[in-house]
Every structure is written in C-alpha cells, then in structure tokens.
Amino acid sequence: MGRRALILAIGLLLLAGVPPVAALMNQPFYLDLIRRMMIFAIAALSLNLILGYGGMVSFGHAAYLGVGAYAVGVLAHHGVDSGWLQWALAIAASALVALMIGAISIRTSGIYFIMITLAFTQMLYYLGISIEEYGGDDGMPLATKSQFSGLVDLGNPTAFYYLVLGLLIACLWFSHRLVNSRFGMVIRASKSNDPRTRAIGFSPYLYRLAAFVIAGAMCGLAGALLVNQTAYVTPEFMNWTRSGELMFMVIMGGMATPAGPVLGAFALLLLEDVLSAMTQHWQIILGPILILVVLFARRGLAGLLLGEREGGGGSHG
Amino acid sequence: MAETLLEVSQLRKSFGALAATDGVDFEVRAGETHAIIGPNGAGKTTLISQLSGMLRPDSGRIRFAGEDVTRLSAPARSKKGLARSFQITSIYRDFSALDNVALAVQAHAGHSFRFWRPAREEAALREPARRILEDVGLGARAEVLAANLAHGEQRQLEIAMVLATRPRLLLLDEPVAGMGIEESSRMVGFLSTLKGRQTIVLVEHDMDAVFSLADRISVLVYGRIIATGAPEEIRANPEVRAAYLGEETA
Numbered sequence: 128m129g130r131r132a133l134i135l136a137i138g139l140l141l142l143a144g145v146p147p148v149a150a151l152m153n154q155p156f157y158l159d160l161i162r163r164m165m166i167f168a169i170a171a172l173s174l175n176l177i178l179g180y181g182g183m184v185s186f187g188h189a190a191y192l193g194v195g196a197y198a199v200g201v202l203a204h205h206g207v208d209s210g211w212l213q214w215a216l217a218i219a220a221s222a223l224v225a226l227m228i229g230a231i232s233i234r235t236s237g238i239y240f241i242m243i244t245l246a247f248t249q250m251l252y253y254l255g256i257s258i259e260e261y262g263g264d265d266g267m268p269l270a271t272k273s274q275f276s277g278l279v280d281l282g283n284p285t286a287f288y289y290l291v292l293g294l295l296i297a298c299l300w301f302s303h304r305l306v307n308s309r310f311g312m313v314i315r316a317s318k319s320n321d322p323r324t325r326a327i328g329f330s331p332y333l334y335r336l337a338a339f340v341i342a343g344a345m346c347g348l349a350g351a352l353l354v355n356q357t358a359y360v361t362p363e364f365m366n367w368t369r370s371g372e373l374m375f376m377v378i379m380g381g382m383a384t385p386a387g388p389v390l391g392a393f394a395l396l397l398l399e400d401v402l403s404a405m406t407q408h409w410q411i412i413l414g415p416i417l418i419l420v421v422l423f424a425r426r427g428l429a430g431l432l433l434g435e436r437e438g439g440g441g442s443h444g
Numbered sequence: 445m446a447e448t449l450l451e452v453s454q455l456r457k458s459f460g461a462l463a464a465t466d467g468v469d470f471e472v473r474a475g476e477t478h479a480i481i482g483p484n485g486a487g488k489t490t491l492i493s494q495l496s497g498m499l500r501p502d503s504g505r506i507r508f509a510g511e512d513v514t515r516l517s518a519p520a521r522s523k524k525g526l527a528r529s530f531q532i533t534s535i536y537r538d539f540s541a542l543d544n545v546a547l548a549v550q551a552h553a554g555h556s557f558r559f560w561r562p563a564r565e566e567a568a569l570r571e572p573a574r575r576i577l578e579d580v581g582l583g584a585r586a587e588v589l590a591a592n593l594a595h596g597e598q599r600q601l602e603i604a605m606v607l608a609t610r611p612r613l614l615l616l617d618e619p620v621a622g623m624g625i626e627e628s629s630r631m632v633g634f635l636s637t638l639k640g641r642q643t644i645v646l647v648e649h650d651m652d653a654v655f656s657l658a659d660r661i662s663v664l665v666y667g668r669i670i671a672t673g674a675p676e677e678i679r680a681n682p683e684v685r686a687a688y689l690g691e692e693t694a
Binding site: 304310313323324328334 | 496498517518519520522523527528530534535536537538539543547548550551552556557558559560561562563564566569605606608609
C-alpha cells in the first residue's frame, strides 16, 4: 500500500508539473494532449467500477460520454452557458440513462449483457445522427465553453487543465473509497461468486444497478469535460469503437486495480498519438501491442509497473 | 425438541421426463441432525437446492419455522435463517478467508448501501468473522487468500461462512466430499461440536460421517423418500439395504 500510494503521489505531482514545463518549452500541445488523457482516464475509472470490480462487461460505456457531452452542448446551443447547470444536467442525464439501460441489462449476464448494452448505445448513437437541430451526424460546435460564475475559466488552458486534474484525483479517491466500502464489497463478491452471494443472503441486483448508475454518472462528467476539451460534440462520442477503446483502457491498465485505468487511458492515447504520427496505418501496430498486453500482462500495466493484483484478495487496509 | 423446524410436503420437481423430486415428504425437528442419504442420482442436491431456494419446485410446499417459504428467493430464505453449503465448494477465491466470512456477516447486518467507510476496517464485521474462523479452526489462516487454502480448509471456510449468517437451519451438501481421511475426520469432529446447538440437514455419501453424526436418517431413492428413522433402524431396514446400503455395509 505504502509503495503504491507513493508511486501514485509522484505520478500526480508529475501531472501537476506539466503546465509550467509545457509553457517553458513552449509546447502547449502537450497540455492539450495530457488534459485529454486525464478526461479519458476519468471515463475509464468509471468503467472500471462496473467492468473491473463488478464483472459487468458493458460494451456501451461511451453512451454516457455522449449523453454528458450532448447535455452540455444542447444547453449551450440554447444559450444556457452556466457550467453548474450544464454539468449537473450532464451527470443527472447520464445517471438516468444508466438507470434505464442497467435496469434491463443487469437482469441478464454474459453475452446478453454485452449485446444489450451495445444495442442501447447504438440506439443513442443513431438518435444523435437523426436530430438535425443538433447537427445530425456532423455534430455541432460548442457555442460557448461552460461558465462557472467567473470562478474557473475553461478558456484558459492551464486553469482547465488543473480543473481536470482535480476532478481526476477526486474520482480516484471516490472510487477507492467506493470499492472498499460495504457497497463495494457486495459488488466485488457478486463478481467473484454470484450463487454464493445470493446464498449468504445478498440480493445483488439493486447493488449492481446502483454501481451501474454511479459509473454512468461519473462517465457523464467525463463527457461534459470532453465537449469543453474538443469544443465540439458529435455522435462519434457514442460510437461503439469508442466503447471498445474505453474497455481497452481498463483492460490494458489493469482491471479492478485502483489506478490501472488511468495508466491504460494514458498509454492507449499516447500510443495512438505516437503511432499515428509515424504512419497512417498505425492501427496495424496498435492491434498486436494490445494483444500482447492482454496475453502477457494479466493485471495490465498496473500489474507490470506497480505490482498490482487484481480483485479483492490482498489486504488493502 | 419435538418442535418441527422444517416441513416438506409433496415436493415435486421434474427435468423433462426425469422426476428428480417425486413427492418428497419429510420433516426436520429443531435441534436434530437429519441426514439425507441415497445413491448417486437420487436427487439429493436437487432437493437441497429447492430447500435453499435456488431451484423452484413444480409443486408441493416447504414450511420453515411455521411459515410457507416455497416461493421465497434464496436471499430471502437466507435472511430467515436457512443457510446452505455447496457440494462443490463455493467461496470467494480471490478474497482472504477473513473477507469471505466478513461478507457473510455483512449480509446479515442491515443493508449494504454504505458507500464510504472501508468495510475491512469495521470491527462489527471483522470481529465476529474472526471468532467464527477460530471456531472452525482457521484462525491462523485468516489472511490467506481463499484460493490458496487446502481443499479441506476451503470446505471449513464455507461452513464458517454459512455459520456467520447465524442460521436456524444448516443445509450441508456433502461437507466431506473429496476430503482425505484425516481432513474428513476433522470435519466430522467439528460438525459434531455443532450437534444439539444447531439444526442440521446433512446430505452425505460418506456413511461413517452419516452414522456418527445423524440423529435421524432419510433415504432418498429415485426422488422419493423410502424410509426415515434412527440410524440403527435405517441400518436394519431391508428395503434400504436392498436399494442402497447393501454393498456399503456388507
């Protein structure tokens, strides 16, 4: 615990040091890139709650990224630029969508669960494409960035950066508390052995549904951040390939490890960035790398770098 | 002692043409250890699964502590005090032994919509769990990952989890299955310490275990109970000997 907490603290300090260094080197691009990585890290953390700890293979997690982004985009489109309102709606709408999708999909398991979550997300994707008012399949630019009563200016790249970093730390802390609470133990127990969980007297459904909603809400927040990052919202946010990327971040980083998804998000986006600069056919290189990670690093990057073990096993306390 | 804790009447369950439970009647008295024996395929596990709520019977009735529980789910029955162990050990392999038992304690300590406090630091869960682990003889193994326990220890752990739910009736599905002689005699020794304090339904193949633990025995053959009685009556029953015991007691 001590060593891992130390590594995590060092990592976060390094992240905090990025803006001055980028400014010094006159490379604002890196600020942008790393901010984007952190936003996806929040989305991956939220997926890890249900995929890693809950064993719920949601193949539609990009839905909440999209719902969060559209909530902000649509309000801004209609002239509502209060970030408090926009982000509250982004989180609430994502939670509500997660509640509806979860209520149905959690009754199933295995391949059915995967297909249902995928199908719902595709529905939302096509909904986004079909609404002309909001740009259809072209999407629409974000009218104005979210305004926070002059408290934080998202137009300032550094201020926005530190806001995202702060939220990332908050999400890391929140998920750490969550998965080790009584609630988290039920979710993990149900993943580990569902018949046993029922036999000792838990009814896992409501707990799993609650976890699904919490994960959706957290990813909705990431969506609200993402639309401010790109200043644009399109149905592509909800594309199934995006859901796949989120899954890869979690798996590559280390399922059911506290900080693995952050590593996964950083690694995947960095690889994409580096490889796409090298060649147009960068996916041909990325694919085998992902396969190797899945085959040879069962605990993902967190297992390789931090000696992290999957699951509840060891004592964290 | 004569109070009836569990009463099963005319229970039926078919899988296609196979009547796995074919009109079973029996009752378990409070405080007794009631063994159910029968040849392979007699429907013992199917019966236990219906008692614990994991399988729904086609017809018939199960009354527990005077209440009809036939339609209740497994978690609901667990809350009422019916607890089962599985024939194939069912534990949380990726959690420590202590976590396993603490989870069982937690399941009966109110709702678990508690999102913030670390469960592993709650004395209200850890202390009772630790005591029960001591009771079953796993006190020194509390921090070991359940997957790394020996087979016999895993079975002990499962019993510890079941006990942690503070059941009024313990349904044990072949607790000594797959154990070596030494492990199995240790388990039988432990179960005998529960006798009298705890009402037990014991499904078991190991006749030594059955005859040393059971107060009464019911014999299940092809989904029907063909005899119920004290161990010596069952041993002497010609019908039972023909159907089942023959080769074992010869």
